[in-house]
Amino acid sequence: MRICVALSLLAALPAAAAPPPGASSCAGCHGGGGMPALASQPAGAIAEAMLAYKAGERSPTVMDRIARGFTEAEIRAIAAWVAAPR
Numbered sequence: 001m002r003i004c005v006a007l008s009l010l011a012a013l014p015a016a017a018a019p020p021p022g023a024s025s026c027a028g029c030h031g032g033g034g035m036p037a038l039a040s041q042p043a044g045a046i047a048e049a050m051l052a053y054k055a056g057e058r059s060p061t062v063m064d065r066i067a068r069g070f071t072e073a074e075i076r077a078i079a080a081w082v083a084a085p086r
């Protein structure tokens with residue numbers, strides 16, 4: 001029954017709290033372990049890092065491919081969402 005509780009909690013949240021497209025995938029890698037945490041960083045720093053990966057200005061292993069899949073507007077929306085405390 002736990003899933004029902006989770007679903008009703010989700011439904012009760014305002015629409016603005018829903019993750020923008022792509023944002024929920026970030027936690028799969030950045031949610032723990034040895035990965036750089038995203039939630040502790042300001043949205044501006046996350047967006048700048050993503051845009052640098054997209055532009056090929058950082059040497060990544062995977063983030064360039066991920067960042068290239070998003071427009072700058074999408075990156076800024078994702079950065080604001082993952083940086084927000086919750």
Ligand code: HEC
Pocket residue numbers: 022023025026027028029030036037038045046047049050059060061062063064066078079082
């Ligand atoms: C497949 C695993 C994976 C996913 C999914 C992923 N990342 Fe990453 N991320 C990495 C790795 C690995 C690095 C370290 C740089 C590299 O090797 O590419 C990184 C680095 C970063 C950095 C730089 C952090 C720092 O402190 O320098 C940011 C910002 C970032 N990712 C944001 C995101 C966002 C936003 C998403 C969701 C759209 C995301 N990542 C999805 C694996 C992932």
